[in-house]
Amino acid sequence: MKPTLEAVAVGAGFADGAGGRISALEEVDACFWPGQLSVIVGASGSGKSTLLQVLAGIVAPERGRVICGTLDVGALDGTRRDAWRLANCGIVFQDFRLIGELDALANTLLPAHFMHLRAPAALHRRAQSLLADLGLAGRLGPVARLSRGEQQRVALARALLLDPPMLLADEATASLDAENGQRVADALRAAANAGKTVIAVTHDDKLSTLADQRLTLKAGRVVEPRRFRS
Numbered sequence: 001m002k003p004t005l006e007a008v009a010v011g012a013g014f015a016d017g018a019g020g021r022i023s024a025l026e027e028v029d030a031c032f033w034p035g036q037l038s039v040i041v042g043a044s045g046s047g048k049s050t051l052l053q054v055l056a057g058i059v060a061p062e063r064g065r066v067i068c069g070t071l072d073v074g075a076l077d078g079t080r081r082d083a084w085r086l087a088n089c090g091i092v093f094q095d096f097r098l099i100g101e102l103d104a105l106a107n108t109l110l111p112a113h114f115m116h117l118r119a120p121a122a123l124h125r126r127a128q129s130l131l132a133d134l135g136l137a138g139r140l141g142p143v144a145r146l147s148r149g150e151q152q153r154v155a156l157a158r159a160l161l162l163d164p165p166m167l168l169a170d171e172a173t174a175s176l177d178a179e180n181g182q183r184v185a186d187a188l189r190a191a192a193n194a195g196k197t198v199i200a201v202t203h204d205d206k207l208s209t210l211a212d213q214r215l216t217l218k219a220g221r222v223v224e225p226r227r228f229r230s
């Protein structure tokens with residue numbers, strides 16, 4: 001089967017604020033397939049979030065390519081990358097990126113507002129059902145008043161709203177107790193079983209044991225599984 005998403009010799013970095021560059025990714029090769037849960041592990045600062053953001057087209061690679069089917073996502077301009085992401089990727093950010101003043105339902109429905117002026121009733125029902133599946137039925141009030149673990153699950157519901165073919169989650173179980181961590185891990189596994197391409201950055205063994213593939217990053221390079229390109 002062809003991969004949904006492929007990173008080929010990807011390099012990425014950031015300005016260091018003093019006129020130099022910080023390298024975050026070097027020569028990263030990786031393939032991600034539909035129906036598979038892939039986890040990305042590695043020490044803090046090893047480049048996990050940067051890789052997820054390059055794969056989601058949020059950060060453009062400085063070198064190499066990010067390929068989705070026949071499309072070179074990394075070569076698209078910012079507007080086209082944004083449109084590609086909206087159609088293809090549900091993302092759970094490490095810092096959630098919810099709107100604190102809005103409630104769980106309104107946050108979950110945010111992606112709908114990029115596509116419709118008002119979310120149709122079917123999407124309302126889907127948002128409510130996703131929140132209920134994640135143990136958040138009937139949570140009212142601004143999400144800023146919810147616990148971190150509750151906010152994290154709202155971020156997952158939002159990522160799933162438009163039923164994207166790819167789901168990318170950055171430390172999606174990190175703030176959760178055992179029961180809710182398992183619930184989110186099971187939701188990511190179920191998304192893969194339903195045919196999505198699921199990519200999750202994690203430190204969590206619960207999630208790693210459910211994965212089909214594990215990539216380990218060290219100082220911006222994939223050290224496991226090893227690949228030797230000719």
Ligand SMILES: Nc1ncnc2c1ncn2[C@@H]1O[C@H](COP(=O)(O)OP(=O)(O)OP(=O)(O)O)[C@@H](O)[C@H]1O
Pocket residue numbers: 014015016022023024042043044045046047048049050051094
């Ligand atoms: N926006 C940014 N500006 C400057 N440097 C950045 C930026 N984002 C990441 N970096 C740097 O890139 C490197 C990789 O960071 P990244 O956030 O990808 O690591 P990580 O593996 O996700 O770490 P953690 O487990 O702590 O979340 C680090 O050296 C980090 O300081």
Ligand SMILES: [Mg+2]
Pocket residue numbers: 048049050094170
């Ligand atoms: Mg990170």
